[in-house]
Every structure is written in structure tokens, then in C-alpha cells.
Amino acid sequence: MTTETVRVRVVVTGRVQGVYFRQSTAAEAQAAGVAGCVRNLADGRVEAVFEGSRAAVETMLGHIARGPEHARVDSVETVWETPEGAEGFAIR
Numbered sequence: 154m155t156t157e158t159v160r161v162r163v164v165v166t167g168r169v170q171g172v173y174f175r176q177s178t179a180a181e182a183q184a185a186g187v188a189g190c191v192r193n194l195a196d197g198r199v200e201a202v203f204e205g206s207r208a209a210v211e212t213m214l215g216h217i218a219r220g221p222e223h224a225r226v227d228s229v230e231t232v233w234e235t236p237e238g239a240e241g242f243a244i245r
Contacts, residue, residue, distance in 0.1 A: 160189075160204040160236040163217055167227035169199045175244045177221040178213075185209040188239035204239040 165174075170193050178191045178201055187209045189202040203213045220226045 156206045158205065158236045159207050159210050160202065160234045160239070161210055161214070162200065162202050162232045162234055163214070164194070164230040165199045165201070165217055165220070165226055165228070166197075166230075167220070168223075168225040169220060170197055172223040173221045174199055174224050178216065179242055179244050181216045182213060182242040185212045187213050188242055190243040190245050192245035202234075202239070204236055 175191045175193065178199075182189060182191075182203065185205070187203045187205040189204050191199060191201040194200055201213075201217065203210045214229075214231070217229055218226060
């Protein structure tokens with residue numbers, strides 16, 4: 154049995170900078186076994202890329218929709234992409 158690998162890019166709007174968002178996303182991604190990265194954007198949003206099994210990526214989408222305790226997520230833009238074979242997870 155094979156596990157489908159998927160990749161998604163998300164941009165999160167709200168109070169998502171200065172509230173431990175990138176660090177908590179990286180910790181959740183590592184726990185879920187998801188590759189990719191997360192970074193702050195100059196306009197105050199956060200962008201993340203998740204690549205892994207569909208179930209693990211869906212877990213990350215749930216985390217992103219909530220964010221850490223002091224975050225406020227107003228919206229999440231989601232774009233599904235072709236997997237690139239990413240390895241590891243980085244904060245940029």
C-alpha cells in the first residue's frame with residue numbers, strides 16, 4: 154500500500170506575527186512528519202508550505218486554522234501544488 158504525497162502552500166492572515174506562530178507551526182510539522190517551511194511576509198501575513206501524506210498535511214491545515222494561543226487567524230488562502238520531494242522543516 155502506498156501513501157499519497159501532497160503539497161500545499163498557505164498564506165495566513167490575522168494576528169500571526171510575534172505570537173510564536175512560526176515556531177509552533179514548525180513543532181507541529183515535525184511531530185506530524187511533514188516537510189516544508191514557514192516564514193513571515195513583509196505585509197504581516199505568514200506563508201507556509203507543507204508536504205507529506207495527505208493525513209499529515211490535513212493535520213497541519215487544522216493547526217494553521219487555529220494557530221497558537223495568542224494568535225488570531227482571520228483567513229487561510231490554500232493552493233495545492235505538485236509535490237517536490239521536500240525534506241525536513243525550516244523556519245525562514
